[in-house]
Amino acid sequence: xxxxxxxxxxxxxxxxxxxxxxxxxxxxxxxxxxxxxxxxxxxxxxxxxxxxxxxxxxxxxxxxxxxxxxxxxxxxxxxxxxxxxxxxxxxxxxxxxxxxxxxxxxxxxxxxxxxxxxxxxxxxxxxxxxxxxxxxxxxxxxxxxxxxxxxxxxxxxxxxxxxxxxxxxxxxxxxxxxxxxxxxxxxxxxxxxxxxxxxxxxxxxxxxxxxxxxxxxxxxxxxxxxxxxxxxxxxxx
Amino acid sequence: xxxxxxxxxxxxxxxxxxxxxxxxxxxxxxxxxxxxxxxxxxxxxxxxxxxxxxxxxxxxxxxxxxxxxxxxxxxxxxxxxxxxxxxxxxxxxxxxxxxxxxxxxxxxxxxxxxxxxxxxxxxxxxxxxxxxxxxxxxxxxxxxxxxxxxxxxxxxxxxxxxxxxxxxxxxxxxxxxxxxxxxxxxxxxxxxxxxxxxxxxxxxxxxxxxxxxxxxxxxxxxxxxxxxxxxxxxxxxxxxxxxxxxxxxxxxxxxxxxxxxxxxxxxxxxxxxxxxxxxxxxxxxxxxxxxxxxxxxxxxxxxxxxxxxxxxxxxxxxxxxxxxxxxxxxxxxxxxxxxxxxxxxxxxxxxxxxxxxxxxxxxxxxxxxxxxxxxxxxxxxxxxxxxxxxxxxxxxxxxxxxxxxxxxxxxxxxxxxxxxxxxxxxxxxxxxxxxxxxxxxxxxxxxxxxxxxxxxxxxxxxxxxxxxxxxx
Numbered sequence: 001x002x003x004x005x006x007x008x009x010x011x012x013x014x015x016x017x018x019x020x021x022x023x024x025x026x027x028x029x030x031x032x033x034x035x036x037x038x039x040x041x042x043x044x045x046x047x048x049x050x051x052x053x054x055x056x057x058x059x060x061x062x063x064x065x066x067x068x069x070x071x072x073x074x075x076x077x078x079x080x081x082x083x084x085x086x087x088x089x090x091x092x093x094x095x096x097x098x099x100x101x102x103x104x105x106x107x108x109x110x111x112x113x114x115x116x117x118x119x120x121x122x123x124x125x126x127x128x129x130x131x132x133x134x135x136x137x138x139x140x141x142x143x144x145x146x147x148x149x150x151x152x153x154x155x156x157x158x159x160x161x162x163x164x165x166x167x168x169x170x171x172x173x174x175x176x177x178x179x180x181x182x183x184x185x186x187x188x189x190x191x192x193x194x195x196x197x198x199x200x201x202x203x204x205x206x207x208x209x210x211x212x213x214x215x216x217x218x219x220x221x222x223x224x225x226x227x228x229x230x231x232x233x234x235x236x237x
Numbered sequence: 238x239x240x241x242x243x244x245x246x247x248x249x250x251x252x253x254x255x256x257x258x259x260x261x262x263x264x265x266x267x268x269x270x271x272x273x274x275x276x277x278x279x280x281x282x283x284x285x286x287x288x289x290x291x292x293x294x295x296x297x298x299x300x301x302x303x304x305x306x307x308x309x310x311x312x313x314x315x316x317x318x319x320x321x322x323x324x325x326x327x328x329x330x331x332x333x334x335x336x337x338x339x340x341x342x343x344x345x346x347x348x349x350x351x352x353x354x355x356x357x358x359x360x361x362x363x364x365x366x367x368x369x370x371x372x373x374x375x376x377x378x379x380x381x382x383x384x385x386x387x388x389x390x391x392x393x394x395x396x397x398x399x400x401x402x403x404x405x406x407x408x409x410x411x412x413x414x415x416x417x418x419x420x421x422x423x424x425x426x427x428x429x430x431x432x433x434x435x436x437x438x439x440x441x442x443x444x445x446x447x448x449x450x451x452x453x454x455x456x457x458x459x460x461x462x463x464x465x466x467x468x469x470x471x472x473x474x475x476x477x478x479x480x481x482x483x484x485x486x487x488x489x490x491x492x493x494x495x496x497x498x499x500x501x502x503x504x505x506x507x508x509x510x511x512x513x514x515x516x517x518x519x520x521x522x523x524x525x526x527x528x529x530x531x532x533x534x535x536x537x538x539x540x541x542x543x544x545x546x547x548x549x550x551x552x553x554x555x556x557x558x559x560x561x562x563x564x565x566x567x568x569x570x571x572x573x574x575x576x577x578x579x580x581x582x583x584x585x586x587x588x589x590x591x592x593x594x595x596x597x598x599x600x601x602x603x604x605x606x607x608x609x610x611x612x613x614x615x616x617x618x619x620x621x622x623x624x625x626x627x628x629x630x631x632x633x634x635x636x637x638x639x640x641x642x643x644x645x646x647x648x649x650x651x652x653x654x655x656x657x658x659x660x661x662x663x664x665x666x667x668x669x670x671x672x673x674x675x676x677x678x679x680x681x682x683x684x685x686x687x688x689x690x691x692x693x694x695x696x697x698x699x700x701x702x703x704x705x706x707x708x709x
Contacts (some may be wrong), residue, residue, distance in 0.1 A: 007309070009319035010476070010530045014302045022299055032495075048485035052286040053491065054279040054501070059706035106518075127518050131466055132434055151491065151502045163519040164465035168458050168505075169431075180671060186502075187487035191479070194483060203315070203514045203524075204465075206507040208491070212458040213504050215415040216392055217400055218376035219265040223421055225373060226427060227458020227505070 014024035026070045031132065046187030056150045056184040060126065062237070063182050070152025074210030077232040081191060087176060087234040088117035091141075094232070095120060098172070100138035106162025108143040110176045110236070124163050134165060139172040140228075144208075146192060146233075147177055150185040151209055154233070155193060158204040173228040178236050241570060242593035248568035253682075259563060265393050266556050267672065269451055272499030279501070287314035289609035290488055294547035297446070297479045301537065304446035304479045305528070311449020315511035315685070318525045321476075325355035332357060332438075332471055333364045335525055339469055341366055341435040345427075347453075348372040349440025350388050350550055351473045354572045354585070357438070369430045371459035373423050375565055380407045386566035388573055389552035390495050395566060425624075427459070437521070441474035442549065443489060447482045450510040451526065456503050466510060469523040474662070475548040476528050477536075481616035489549065496609035497551030532585050542617050545580050547610045554604035554614055560597055569594065573583075576604035580617040583625075592625035653690050654671045662688050 050056075055064060065079070072077040081087045095103075095118055102124040105115035115122055118141075123133050134140075142161040144154040154175055161167045167175075183189045186207070193205060212227030223229055251390060297304055309319050320326035329700050334453070336344070344366050346352070357686070358368045358379075370379040374391035380382065380403055385391035391414045397414050404410045410422045425544055437461050439453035453460050453474055464470045480489060494500040513520035536546055555561045555575030566574040571594070579594035595618045604614040646649055668674045679685065691699075 005321045006323040010321050010323055011302055013534035017534055020540045022540045022543040046487040050376050051486045052280060052282040055281055087354055107701060125518055142539035158517050163517060165519050168461045182339060187484050190487055203511045203517060203520055206505055209502050209504050214373050214420055214457045215390050217397055218421055219268050220416045222417045224419040226462055
């Protein structure tokens with residue numbers, strides 16, 4: 001039921017304003033689309049954007065290499081491992097080094113089994129979890145939807161990463177994903193998300209690109225502004 | 238002169254004379270430029286990407302009624318409470334009402350220029366709420382009771398020493414000159430606010446019409462925390478922020494980051510399509526989206542300047558603007574600084590009061606060149622000048638132009654003035670920059686160029702006499 005707002009008058013003003021057409025003029029506009037449009041409305045689509053955005057190789061190996069390069073630049077700690085068991089070894093080493101006391105995770109086919117291999121108290125989030133419980137955890141272990149080679153990003157959703165808070169509240173975010181989740185670019189990730197979710201979109205989807213950061217003080221980069229200070233990705237075959 | 242223009246001149250004079258300040262800003266912007274160029278160079282064609290971005294925004298703005306309707310319908314279908322506000326007061330009143338009805342005490346807010354535009358914090362504080370700005374830069378300027386200096390980098394005018402002193406005074410922290418330690422102080426202060434807040438406020442960078450989602454771009458994670466933990470989320474966005482399709486983000490997210498912050502993509506780019514849905518374990522129970530007009534439909538009615546609604550608020554035009562770099566963000570006295578601010582503020586707050594900003598420009602076009610959606614910014618500044626002065630020639634302008642025409646039509650008079658100039662010019666040196674100098678308005682802050690020993694006409698005559706290939 002629409003609320004008693006001011007949409008009628010605003011819409012009336014919009015329609016009145018648009019009666020005068022705007023000049024179809026942009027800086028450098030040629031009057032023609034640079035490449036063939038691939039949507040009904042004649043606008044370039046993400047398949048076309050690909051030709052202008054940073055280049056991504058076609059093979060999976062090239063994409064993994066690019067993802068690794070981007071991760072290094074972003075200070076994402078990427079580990080290519082041979083099996084989930086190898087990921088667990090790395091993870092336990094990490095837990096000992098940093099001195100974790102407690103980890104959080106969620107019911108997920110890759111993340112939960114990995115978390116279960118860490119011999120520490122564990123919070124498995126579900127309906128009605130306590131935020132203060134989660135806040136007391138040293139790390140969160142989650143899944144994700146896709147890895148984006150072009151930007152070194154992870155696409156997560158409330159469905160794939162245990163809700164909204166798990167991947168941002170604890171100071172260390174651990175993600176486990178398989179190589180089959182690699183996609184070349186943002187456009188493909190969004191398109192694949194549409195195929196997966198369009199029937200019933202989760203209320204939350206997020207591209208995560210590196211650990212939380214800020215440059216608000218003299219434009220100097222500092223990691224761990226409000227979200228995780230560290231982001232570790234385990235890539236299993 | 239109008240009070241706003243007088244204040245602008247006063248502040249601009251103060252900031253341009255502050256060489257330390259200018260050095261701070263220019264150092265910060267140089268490091269931005271290096272990163273921006275590095276990431277722009279990775280594009281296979283920045284020019285064509287920009288063209289496409291411009292076309293997509295053109296489509297969205299010129300069919301705004303259709304896309305806005307689709308957007309609202311999709312959001313409402315999934316439980317979002319959409320409120321369309323015609324004025325800033327209506328938007329404030331609605332948000333205050335939501336806070337009061339839910340007995341909200343503590344509010345965690347992430348960065349939103351639209352909230353700045355309607356001065357939302359003031360209204361909420363007046364209603365008895367405490368508002369915590371969670372973005373580091375915004376938190377710093379909030380503690381200083383200041384307005385943001387730059388629409389993307391709110392605290393870029395402060396050194397780490399300034400911030401350390403501020404935290405020492407306001408938070409009782411130990412002095413430090415490490416940006417990292419300062420960031421960690423803010424982090425630990427803000428942590429409990431996320432957990433204890435009853436309501437989270439955010440802006441929105443894009444609205445996706447097709448799927449009914451808002452997209453929020455950030456680096457710190459503060460917006461994500463503030464939209465995950467409190468039981469109510471209120472987002473505010475201008476009606477012009479729409480994009481037709483979800484996949485458009487594949488273009489806009491990286492372009493916004495590269496143009497705005499010199500990043501390939503920012504750390505978090507999050508889509509919100511409603512409150513907590515069935516089967517989800519967290520997220521707010523209520524999600525309110527306030528869509529703000531506040532004179533945007535007047536812009537829309539100005540077909541000539543309609544493309545200024547394409548703006549994605551990346552701040553690239555500020556970062557390259559020679560005026561912004563020298564007068565600084567606070568001189569403008571506006572919510573939106575720099576070239577885009579000079580173009581749109583007259584529409585938001587009245588042309589006669591804010592026309593001076595359009596005159597404070599060298600018209601170099603660096604802003605237009607930098608704009609990732611190709612807004613014709615410097616021509617809009619010219620149009621504002623034209624609109625501001627149309628039919629309003631002042632009494633002294635006519636005789637001045639008549640004199641100019643008389644002078645320029647008589648070559649002998651023009652030549653005579655050159656000869657007289659040569660006689661009087663050495664005398665000018667005696668009074669240069671002093672109160673006796675008739676050129677003082679110019680010379681008090683600049684050098685006056687020396688006169689050439691020979692006029693062009695004299696040179697030409699001599700050259701012709703010697704033949705076309707004679708050396709000078």
